Amino acid sequence: MRHIISLLMENEAGALSRVAGLFSARGYNIESLTVAPTEDETLSRMTIVTRGSDDVIEQITKQLNKLIDVVKVVDLSEAGHLERELMLVKVRAEGELREEMKRMSDIFRGRIVDVTEKTYIIELTGPGHKLDAFLEALDKGAILETVRTGASGIGRGDRILKI
């Protein structure tokens, strides 16, 4: 099962490598990992997308909690949550493609953030499957480059991850 785990940790050098090291040392799978400081700059917030049986996910959350730098861990997928990912796609935008790309971007509520004679860069946010669908919808030959951030997640309503 796919799980999205969110955690708060001390914003210290090496903290990220402790988490990444834990996953590789114990053979857990990481689909994506994003991290950045929070409004309280002594804390970083990390979102990890992983897959595993219930037993494995239980071990992952326990092992994460065991890391000395980790303050709080929550499995967002246990209840209502939102997840968003940002993608930038550089596409060919010449001839017929120029109109086509603009239209596709509009349909998916993307934004064209860079324009040259030959290319566009389209910015798109959404859950991972929406970004996948956008790439599917494009002509493969037209995609020059893509970059994705991996998912960031947050609980709905009263579910608040804070210390």
Added chain:
Amino acid sequence: MELTGAEIVVRCLAEEGVEFVFGYPGGAVLNIYDEVFKQDKFKHVLVRHEQAAVHAADGYARATGRTGVALVTSGPGATNAVTGIATAYMDSIPLVVISGQVPTAVIGMDAFQEVDMVGITRPCVKHNFLVKDVKDIAETLKKAFYIASTGRPGPVVVDIPKDVTQLKTEFAYPKKVTMRSYNPVIKGHTGQIKRAAQMILEAKRPMIYTGGGVVLSNAAEELTRFTRLLGFPLTSTLMGLGGYPGSDPQFTGMLGMHGTYEANMAMQHCDVLIAIGARFDDRVIGNPEHFFQEGRRIIHIDIDPASIAKRVKVDVPIVGNVKDVLAEMTKLILASKETPDPAALKTWWTQIELWRSRDCMKYDRNSDLIKPQYVVEKMHEVTRGEAYVTSDVGQHQMWAAQYYKFDQPRRWINSGGLGTMGFGLPAAMGVQFAHPDAAVACITGEGSIQMNIQELATCKQFNLPLKIILLNNRYLGMVRQWQEFFYGNRYAESYMDALPDFAKLAESYGHVGMKIEKPEDVEGALKEAFGPELKERLVFMNFITDRTENVCPMIPAGKGLSEMILV
């Protein structure tokens, strides 16, 4: 007044009440060593290899329950320490290891004797720090001692660049440290303890299974009270030996790969299993699928939530300090005025006695060759079971665990988790420093002892009267045993050729050496070695034992507890 970083390091160790620092100097720690020279608060023990420094600090910690301290230089000093650190990590031993680092300005420049110590040790420490500012030294060391010794204990590395030990700042040692990200649970959940107590009172075929957690949390007294109150059978892992008296009839022996038939069978066939400070590891329960038993309920007490439900699903998890949880549970059971069904318990004991009557630990007592089991049994007799015993890793380790009946905790000191050959001798040094008047023995093999034999020099320098019991079978015995059982007698590289004359070797270091070749000489040699005349001397006893003796019983790797190879 402003102090240098090096002065601060030394002052912090004194503030922590450190008695011994085991270490080896080098370029990056010269400033610290200069301050070690100037002080008299703690004793520095110069070892002959950094691995031994960490094992000695570890032996000291295991024998006392206090945090062991090692000091090593950067680069090779640091990497040599890693095996010792990993050993302590696997067995949850509280250590603070201070390593020197190249000056901050050249970190990352591939400077002379530079390694990324924080990176290298990350997977085998409870936590580690790189101190980049002299102002942080005192607080970091306070945190290091706090983290190492609380919760599930473990080693903490503090890496200090050379320039940081030179710079000056005001010194104040924090009285207390609190960390928002680290708050180990001590007291168990009362509701869970109640549920467990109820389950215990309803048990028909109960079994208590204890591990190193009992020793680490100093819970031997609470465990003994709890077990005697209930009259339940008890088994222990390799790491838990001595947590409950080994000569008590309720003790069914060690369990696991080389455990007793009765302990393993009772473990498999009980209806309520009470796991205390143990982690169901592969050498204990074998394959978790084979271990599964319909209808058996499991209570698991451990301070580390990640140890619960890691390999085996449990019915009542209790996160907390073993000592506190056992005390609370005993109180609850006493207050309930109930007792488990005595008739059922009697039937269960009859079954266990039947298993016990297989006498799985028997061996040939009429052999013309020295049987290693006999040496350990005799040693137990000669030392009246009161010695501190360290071991290395392999067959001799299992025989020591099986035949030396440990009645007290912290007497049995071995590398259980990592299985580090070369652990025994340096660990024994640490134990002897902690208990200068006690009998300290190191049971070892001719493979293991050669992995840190240079420490005989340290023993001479500090007059450590260790008794080294070498069970010499001219084989890497455990490897040879597996090759005999599972690899068609193909003894690939498991013989020990070109062995030194150990007695002479010991003598050349200034110790007493003995060679014992006949069973009838075993007792006399042991009596002499542990006797008053050699009390102040290190005695190296080279017992030439039966080459082909195997450790039995045995559960082959990957099998279940009821699939034992008996003699």
